Amino acid sequence: MVSFRAAQDLLSESGTFSFSLKTAFRVLLIMRCASALYSVIQDCDEVFNYWEPTHYLLQGYGLQTWEYAPQFGLRSWAYILIHALIGFFTKIFTSTKLQTFYLIRMALAAFSSFAEAKFYRTVVEEINPHVGRYILVTLFFSAGMFSAATALLPSSFAMSTVFMAFSYILRPPSHVDRSRTYYAVFWIGLGALLGWPFSAILGLPFAIEEVVVYGRDTTIDKEGKVIQVIRSTHWRFKRAFRLLEAILVCGTGISLPILFIDHWFYRNWSFTPLNMVMYNLFGGEARGPSLYGTEPWYFYIVNGFLNFNIMFLLALGSVFCVLITAYIDRQRVPGASRMDAVWPYILLGLKLVPFYIWFTIFTCQPHKEERFLYVAYPLITLNAAISLYLIRSWASRVARAFGANVNVRAYVLQYTSLAFLAVFALISVSRILAVVLRYRAPVSVYGALWQDRAPDQIVNLNYLQEDFPYNVSLKEKNLCVGKEWYRFPSSFFLPSDVRLQFIQSDFNGQLPKPFQEDLIEVTYDRAGGKKETWRKRPLRFKGTSAKATGFNDLNVADPSVYVSTFALGMVSVDQCDYLVDTDFPLRATTPNEPRYVDDTKTWEILDCQPFLDAENSKRLSRAFWVPGAKGLAWGEYCLLKRRP
Incomplete structure (x- = not known):
């Protein structure tokens, strides 16, 4: 009482308490x-228009949208x-x-x-x-x-x-x-x-x-x-x-x-x-x-x-x-x-x-x-x-x-x-x-890339040392995305030797393109007349003022952005070292969006995480979390690695 x-x-x-x-x-x-x-990144605009330019200023490379041309x-x-x-x-x-x-x-x-x-x-x-x-x-x-x-x-x-x-x-x-x-x-x-x-x-x-x-x-x-x-x-x-x-x-x-x-x-x-x-x-x-x-x-x-x-x-x-x-x-x-x-x-x-x-x-x-x-x-x-x-x-x-x-x-x-x-x-x-x-699966899956490294390469992922020149002999690797391009959480989730590439999908709009990298190659004379080539950052940011071709303000696709080609009824992924894709069993496939997970001869699975199939789930069930909720359909969000 x-x-x-x-x-x-x-x-x-009177006397109401307040912080x-x-x-x-x-x-x-x-x-x-x-x-x-x-919190998950809910908008690809956040990644490509803000996280990627921020990554470019910090690391010297990243993806550019037409708005920054x-x-x-x-x-x-x-x-x-x-x-x-x-x-x-x-x-x-x-x-x-x-x-x-x-x-x-x-x-x-x-x-x-x-x-x-x-x-x-x-x-x-x-x-x-x-x-x-x-x-x-x-x-x-x-x-x-x-x-x-x-x-x-x-x-x-x-x-x-x-x-x-x-x-x-x-x-x-x-x-x-x-x-x-x-x-x-x-x-x-x-x-x-x-x-x-x-x-x-x-x-x-x-x-x-x-x-x-x-x-x-x-x-x-x-x-x-x-x-x-x-x-x-x-x-x-x-x-x-x-x-x-x-x-x-x-x-x-x-x-x-x-x-x-x-x-x-x-x-x-x-x-x-x-x-x-x-x-x-x-x-x-x-x-x-x-x-x-x-x-x-x-x-x-x-x-x-x-x-x-x-x-x-x-x-x-x-x-x-x-x-x-x-x-x-x-x-x-x-x-x-x-x-x-x-x-x-x-x-x-x-x-x-x-x-x-x-x-x-x-x-x-x-x-x-x-x-x-x-x-x-x-x-x-x-x-x-x-x-x-x-x-x-x-x-x-x-x-x-x-x-x-x-x-x-x-x-x-x-x-x-x-x-x-x-x-x-x-x-x-x-x-x-x-x-x-x-x-949240994309954040976890892209994080698996950091674990797929030989022990002798760990030093190359130490970003305290990345302000110093690094050896250009280290080969860059391509991580490809097709229909999952808009869930990419930004280059902050990729190791320094990995670059994002786009393969063809059913999406027919304009995609981002790489900034002109703020990295240059410098050759040093070492003792004994030996020369070594290293890469370093000049911090000139020329990519922000370079007029990249192919950009438009009409959302018209630019074919040059793709690392893949479409031939013989399927997308060529020969240049992809890694591939991120979703596998939804209840969705139909298309020539541009096959089930890459099933191609076990080409790809091995590094990581797969459950991911909600929103299109085939009931609206109310997918909108709110309730223990034991019915009407949810699931797929898998996977990181694949090309087999040797």
């Missing part, structure tokens, strides 16, 4: 580190350089580049955890401690955050900057204090210019609020005294001028480094955020994102439910929750007029609008991808937590209407939110386990 005083405190929300910034950061970092170590310049090297610098630092105390891969992920985990914790603390201080608590639980358990927080994607980076921006946007506007304006503009601008340009859309409600809403009319001086601010008749004009000033200062400060870094790599003047916007919005009918597939209008509803389950539904209904509360609970806010009572709910509604703007705009776009929703993840948690807080208040009002005493109403408040969060956490953990346990 809850004591009368404790029940009264609960109903009045400090440091504690919230540590709690979130636990889950983010788990994500860095176990100088004639197009859609991707910024400034974003890649930040992560490459982290990688350069980690090489001091790592022995393999695979460790560098995971340490870069750990850095992403730390940045995301801090941004989330700061967002949480602002909600606690400016909105409500209970809302902050719901947000913390949602962030910790969310399957969407588990994937997005450590993904090397501009949309993930923009998501973290949105967390940071809203940790200031959620504060009331101030006529005297300029920090809210400048910090919000800086983080929105950083996410848009360095990350994903379209994330700037989320700054529109903030700009409107900055000019329309006066906010606090008091400030605190250096001595801690509260000072009343006299409202000027021209305060909106001054606010608009301050906002414009912040946009110019922050925009220039962010854009110039990006411009000069991209110029150094591309060897031409190109502003990549503008190039990205122009291609996606004004590329013409033959170009644009729709070339890479379209999805139905309900795609983000299904995807949002998979990643946030019931909390996503609460986020969708948040505006209705506010409207209902404004109608049935107007007397909670005192005032002389109806507007006085409703105005706080209008201000609250302004905080909910950005999610609806983002969701509406991207639902209307034919081309849809899960990562496009990453930027809205902070807003989903905010809207959902506010909805849950209002719903628990409704439950308490209903209990009071039926004559419930203080203790019963306190229990209603406690267990209404607890029930929602418990169901959310259970479904979220089920989703995380389903993805990690059923689709």
Whole structure:
């Protein structure tokens, strides 16, 4: 039984416990580190557009997409350089580049955890401690955050900057204090210019609020005294001028480094955020994102439910929750007029609008991808937590209407939110386990390459020594992929003497091509007149400015990318030393995609791991992990080695 005083405190929300910034950061970092170590790479765009360029800067070779060709310049090297610098630092105390891969992920985990914790603390201080608590639980358990927080994607980076921006946007506007304006503009601008340009859309409600809403009319001086601010008749004009000033200062400060870094790599003047916007919005009918597939209008509803389950539904209904509360609970806010009572709910509604703007705009776009929703993840948690807080208040009002005493109403408040969060956490953990346990095979299988080495070659895999020249007599080996090209986890998973090659499959779109390697051969005169040739890195990065042939912005296949040929009704794989392929017994084979596992005369199996056959599994069973679930079909993800 809850004591009368404790029940009264609960109903009045006095003394509500909340974590400090440091504690919230540590709690979130636990889950983010788990994500860095176990989360699968869900998008081939993450590998080929971000991990591979990062690998090129660190190791001198990698794969290039058309977006990085100088004639197009859609991707910024400034974003890649930040992560490459982290990688350069980690090489001091790592022995393999695979460790560098995971340490870069750990850095992403730390940045995301801090941004989330700061967002949480602002909600606690400016909105409500209970809302902050719901947000913390949602962030910790969310399957969407588990994937997005450590993904090397501009949309993930923009998501973290949105967390940071809203940790200031959620504060009331101030006529005297300029920090809210400048910090919000800086983080929105950083996410848009360095990350994903379209994330700037989320700054529109903030700009409107900055000019329309006066906010606090008091400030605190250096001595801690509260000072009343006299409202000027021209305060909106001054606010608009301050906002414009912040946009110019922050925009220039962010854009110039990006411009000069991209110029150094591309060897031409190109502003990549503008190039990205122009291609996606004004590329013409033959170009644009729709070339890479379209999805139905309900795609983000299904995807949002998979990643946030019931909390996503609460986020969708948040505006209705506010409207209902404004109608049935107007007397909670005192005032002389109806507007006085409703105005706080209008201000609250302004905080909910950005999610609806983002969701509406991207639902209307034919081309849809899960990562496009990453930027809205902070807003989903905010809207959902506010909805849950209002719903628990409704439950308490209903209990009071039926004559419930203080203790019963306190229990209603406690267990209404607890029930929602418990169901959310259970479904979220089920989703995380389903993805990690059923689709992690590529990471394990590519890792088997590191074990397929003779003992005398181990020294050649020591990446502490890879900054030194190495012998060119060591033959490079080809690892080939066909239909499994899009699950390649990046060259960080390949030993230094292995290169990825493509063989023909039923896929007929454009594939990446190797960067011009940042490696040169140098001949040394040794004692006794003996000459030795070694390979070293000049660190000139000529591959970033070299105009590779065959690239186009129409997603048209380039036959020169294949190491194989198609003859006599089958794909030639003579140049492949290793091959990665999936074997799904329930799927039909084609001439371009035979069952290589059955060709035991040519290939021996180094490693095979179970891999879910999503096409032949029931949707609900494959989406969530349930012990003993029925309706799942399995295949094998295999690494094959050519027999001598």
